[in-house]
Amino acid sequence: MEQSKTHVEKELLITHLFNAPRELVFESWTDAEKLKHWYAPDGCTIEFKTINAKEGGFFxxxxxxxxxxxxxxxxxxxxVTFPERLVFxxxxxxxxxxxxxSTDAGKPEDWPEEVLTTVTFTEIGKQTKLTIHQTVSEAEAKQTGAYQSWIKMFNKLGAFIEGKTQ
Structure with missing residues (x-):
């Protein structure tokens, strides 16, 4: 039996549960001041030259x-569908x-020129289930550390949000 030559890589998909209302979790993705607290891997910081979190806006x-x-x-x-979904x-x-x-930015040669990121926010009682999907190979994301960085950033986001809700 011949294997298909059109093998499709599994794309990055991560789900995380936050102890916070989804409006707050959503706003933490669209407000530059909130993003500064969590949207960078451990030991790193982020700055926004531009951010306009509305449909058709740039960052x-x-x-x-x-x-x-x-x-x-x-x-x-x-x-940008508040508080349900972000696609960028x-x-x-x-x-x-x-x-x-990609190679000039320290990524593998076959890293996509554009990665599409979809974030959904689902209300589960008083909690929010966040699901992130990116059009990049999960295996490649794990190899480059991007996958692990998302997990750590979600943990930072959880701690930031819990500090805001207490």
Missing amino acids: HSCVHDPIHGDCWIKGLYKE SMILSNENGDDVR
Whole structure:
């Protein structure tokens, strides 16, 4: 029996449960001041040159990593449905907002030029189930550390939110 040559990689999909109302969890994804508290891997910080979290709005951010250097990302908000769903693109860039190749940004050569990120927020009683889906191979995300960074950032987000709700 011949195996299919159109093997499809499993894309990144993570679910996390927060002890907070979904409006607060959603706002933590769209407010630059809130994002600064959690939206960067451990040991790193983030700054937003631009953020306009509305449908058709743009963002341009930089994660400052003391070991690997700066990582600039830009993107377009394709869908913003408060408090249920966010869909945005993520494109590697430089400080000026010009696209850069994946290898120039320290990613593997086959890293996608544009990653589509979909975040859904589901109310479960007084909790919020967040699901993130990205159009990047889960195996590649685990190899580069992106997958593990999401888990750690969600833990930081949970601690930040619990500090706001107590």
